[in-house]
Amino acid sequence: MQPGMLPSEPIGEDNPLDAGDSLSGLESDIRMLNRELLRFDQRQGRLTPRFVDAENQLLRDLARDLTAIYLSSEGQSRDEISEAVAPLINAARSPLIAKGLNKLLMDRCAFREAPEGMEERRLTIFRAAGRLLQSAGMSDLAAYRHAVADAVPHETTGLVSDPDQLAMGLHADHPDRQPLTGFEPIEPEGLLHRYNLALAQGPLFWANRLTVRIVEPDPGKRRRFFRHLKFLQLLARVTRDQGGADGFSLELDGPLSLFDVQRKYGLKLALLLPELCQLRQWRMEAALLLESRTLTFELSDANGLWAPEPRTGSYLPEEFGQFAEAFKEKISGWEMIPHPEIVALGGQEWVVPDFSFRHASGKVVHLELFHRWHARQLPARLERLDGPGRHPPLAIGVDRALSRQADLAPLLEASRWFEGHGFPFNQFPPVKRVAECLDGFLVPG
Numbered sequence: 001m002q003p004g005m006l007p008s009e010p011i012g013e014d015n016p017l018d019a020g021d022s023l024s025g026l027e028s029d030i031r032m033l034n035r036e037l038l039r040f041d042q043r044q045g046r047l048t049p050r051f052v053d054a055e056n057q058l059l060r061d062l063a064r065d066l067t068a069i070y071l072s073s074e075g076q077s078r079d080e081i082s083e084a085v086a087p088l089i090n091a092a093r094s095p096l097i098a099k100g101l102n103k104l105l106m107d108r109c110a111f112r113e114a115p116e117g118m119e120e121r122r123l124t125i126f127r128a129a130g131r132l133l134q135s136a137g138m139s140d141l142a143a144y145r146h147a148v149a150d151a152v153p154h155e156t157t158g159l160v161s162d163p164d165q166l167a168m169g170l171h172a173d174h175p176d177r178q179p180l181t182g183f184e185p186i187e188p189e190g191l192l193h194r195y196n197l198a199l200a201q202g203p204l205f206w207a208n209r210l211t212v213r214i215v216e217p218d219p220g221k222r223r224r225f226f227r228h229l230k231f232l233q234l235l236a237r238v239t240r241d242q243g244g245a246d247g248f249s250l251e252l253d254g255p256l257s258l259f260d261v262q263r264k265y266g267l268k269l270a271l272l273l274p275e276l277c278q279l280r281q282w283r284m285e286a287a288l289l290l291e292s293r294t295l296t297f298e299l300s301d302a303n304g305l306w307a308p309e310p311r312t313g314s315y316l317p318e319e320f321g322q323f324a325e326a327f328k329e330k331i332s333g334w335e336m337i338p339h340p341e342i343v344a345l346g347g348q349e350w351v352v353p354d355f356s357f358r359h360a361s362g363k364v365v366h367l368e369l370f371h372r373w374h375a376r377q378l379p380a381r382l383e384r385l386d387g388p389g390r391h392p393p394l395a396i397g398v399d400r401a402l403s404r405q406a407d408l409a410p411l412l413e414a415s416r417w418f419e420g421h422g423f424p425f426n427q428f429p430p431v432k433r434v435a436e437c438l439d440g441f442l443v444p445g
Helices: 024-029 057-071 078-091 095-106 118-133 141-151 163-168 188-206 219-231 259-276 318-330 377-386 409-414 416-421 431-442
Strands: 040-043 046-049 109-111 180-183 207-215 237-240 247-253 281-290 293-300 334-336 343-346 349-351 355-359 364-370 394-399 422-425
Touching: 046 188, 057 078, 057 095, 057 180, 057 188, 078 095, 095 188, 118 141, 141 163, 188 207, 188 259, 188 281, 188 293, 207 259, 219 259, 237 349, 259 281, 318 334, 318 431, 355 431, 364 377, 364 431, 377 394, 377 409, 377 416, 394 416, 394 431, 416 422, 416 431, 422 431
Parallel strands: 046 293, 364 394, 394 422
Antiparallel strands: 040 046, 109 180, 207 247, 207 281, 237 247, 281 293, 334 355, 343 349, 355 364
């Protein structure tokens, strides 16, 4: 592996999200750099991003000039914008930095989608052009183009099409031909900070293990951070620092199995970083799996990474919102707690519940979900809950894909806690099954 190169899949335009990944409200955070745009050094088993100086005037000028092109390019296609920025990129002192800034600017664009039925319309145009080409009196190119336009009405108005517009829209379903309809502006300094954040997010795509220590006296920020952790379906072993109520340590292990799951998990870790940057003090260390090598990747608040204030205060993943609405509509006697707190599990260990519920009697019960990439974490949780001592009222939901794994199925079958307070689910838990599990904690004994 050459210095400065990372294997595996690119990040950004090809990031491995699918419709079931519950990140549709976090598009603004999914602005990362493709692997060929990452800049870093490797020394003695450590990977270090090559951050830029956001105060550098030359870089600020470059960021301003690139942004200006996007601000004035409404109606232009991706191809046309790329042609406009090419001279700036080629003339930059570091074309690699310029390409990275341009990638982040392109991610802030909205382009008009092609109308439905574009393939059929293109075939209609080709057929009309073929018939007219064989007819008499079509030796003049201009007359021929107008004749084709007359034969193919405009797809929306039904009126005669302009020949030039007809030709320009012939391949409108190709992404590079789609016109710019909107651009989210950003100041030059902000773009350079966003570039540094993207450099830091990139290596996390290959993270297999992550340890984090945070110190945050603001309970609202702590709560938002842990909530964001759950929105990303990340499961952490959380311990509270002895002698410090504001400090916590987290251990996040990657999935054991399929590569596509590993890729998605790495992306979720990368999406956690902007929220981490909002905390007062933090430090993280990641183990990166690169081919046959393991590299250490460290970041902290001392790196000066900056991320815009996240929108997660009002953001709720679609399935979380649907579950909350269905629970309120179908279940009586219980109400969901809007902003659940982390829960002491015993000793210094804590649990970040996915949901918390309060019964009419005042009883509070928590729910923790284990998804298909949580194979490493589930056995430890079952061992703790089946062990001696008092435990918090914690219901356990396990993805069926996880519960059917050969090494986990016997553990679930033997678990007294899962038998009394657990259930399997597909994709997301059904509200009635959750309610049954909650009711089980109301039985004395």
